[in-house]
Amino acid sequence: MAYEIPVTQARAELAELINRVVYGGERVVVTRHGKPLVALVSAADLERLEATEAPAEEQVISSLSSVRGVTSAPGEQRRFGIAARHRDPGAPDA
Structure with missing residues (x-):
């Protein structure tokens, strides 16, 4: 169980609290x-x-790296006002 203390009191007793944590x-x-x-x-x-x-x-990182990129349908891009598209960093520029 952790010891709880209000922030105003903790400010005044910081050195003591540090000692309680480190040594106690x-x-x-x-x-x-x-x-x-x-x-x-x-x-x-x-x-x-x-x-x-x-x-x-x-x-999580390994799971995300195995997910393939999904391209948005042009109609959805127009519908939501999306101007930018994701480009695969490994793909050559079009």
């Missing part, structure tokens, strides 16, 4: 009007969080 292993959630704004976590916690994100990001 706590997580601190800074709130405004009772709603969470930000969280203070140790650098080690952040590394763990980022390590769990990386495989998911790589999976």
